[in-house]
Amino acid sequence: MKKIKIFAVLGIILAAPVFIAADHIDAPGVAGSSADIADFYAFEPTEGSDNTVFIVDVQSNVLPDLTYGAFDEDVLIEINIDLDGDLVEDRVIQAIPRDGIMYFFGPFSPSSTGLSSQIDTNNALGSVEISSATAITTTTASGVSLFAGPRQDAFYFDFIRFNEVIAPSPSDNSGFNVPGTDTFDGANTLSIALEIPNSLLGNPTATNVLGIPVYKTWITTNRKQ
């Protein structure tokens, strides 16, 4: 009985259209739109740095016919940061373009959390001209570096083979090819990047499973209603 149920689930997988990791074109509701998140990175820029870097990629030209090339003024990007491990955002950073400029707000403690947002204009962080091929960056008085513009998609994955791998058959049951082919080689994406002092984010009390204090972070895109 259990197996029948699982195969029913699997049947749905096999019948579904093709979707791509990391978050590129991940779901039909948003795939290929100007609000489609492509990727999210968060890292310490150099060992011992007191800053954290966040990079958010939206849109991608990895496949033809996807929306790519310009940030949408109706799409608000949010970086959410949970400090205490309850998976509810304690700090939010917002970014939205207006007339060739990317405006950033926060980090601020949101007065309400959830799926609906308004821009907190009382907590302006700064702004940066949206770059073309050459990066234009700004550093605010509070020490936050800002960037927005087209970039090389750093993600790598043999997604063509992946979509065959998840649907094995007796005649094709060997899994991935080694070497494979990086589907994202040559693709570009639209990035925003921030490098921000940790002191502006707060001290996390959450930890990962290895006991190390961590920010629990996620990004969202939000469309104007």
Added chain:
Amino acid sequence: MKIYNTKFLFATLCASFLIVGCSNDDDNITGTPPPAGVDFSGTFSQVDHMGRPGINTVLSGSADIKNMHNTTIPSNMQATFQAAFEAQLEGLHDAYAVALGFTAADVDYQPNILGDILNGPQPTSEDNPNIVSAAVLTTVLSNDVLEVAPGFPTTYFNGGSGAPNFDGAVGLTGRKLQDDVIDISLILLFGGETGARFNGEGGLPQLVTDGVSLTAGNISTSFPYIGAPE
């Protein structure tokens, strides 16, 4: 019984900081305000979400689940998606069982190297079981957030010296541009206790690497780090 106890211990570990109160101090900083007359009014509704790479793509088994995942707040994700993620993980193992000429019941997810690492220096055994069952792994992954450790070197995951001792294993401290997140995900989903369970040898499929490495040659060591477009 012990497995269940340790499983819940692990889940508790993941959620244990729920009890710590939310800080009220607002270290808000106000930078240069935008020019007057630029309109930022309106209400914005969430359409896409991302925490860890590939979670929605690999573990959401239908278009409806994928769409729902993008508009579910993280604190509701475990209750909403854990069971479906576990079914998807076992379903993929069953699909390979059948494709290889076995029955679905012959091949199940095997607890992975993360459980070996959490077990510490004592070898995994009946008395010291690997707690990262399919339920535990999909519980952790269903909470789709990216953890980043301030003041700590960023490593998505590194098994150190590998099985059986995993000396120097580190990870879950963020995601760098260079990290091979797909291979790491495949190892945790399909690699079993050695990380190499389905490694393409002995007539078994290759499910622990997609066989590609970083091709983006423009990554920089200075801000904004991600490289110029091609």
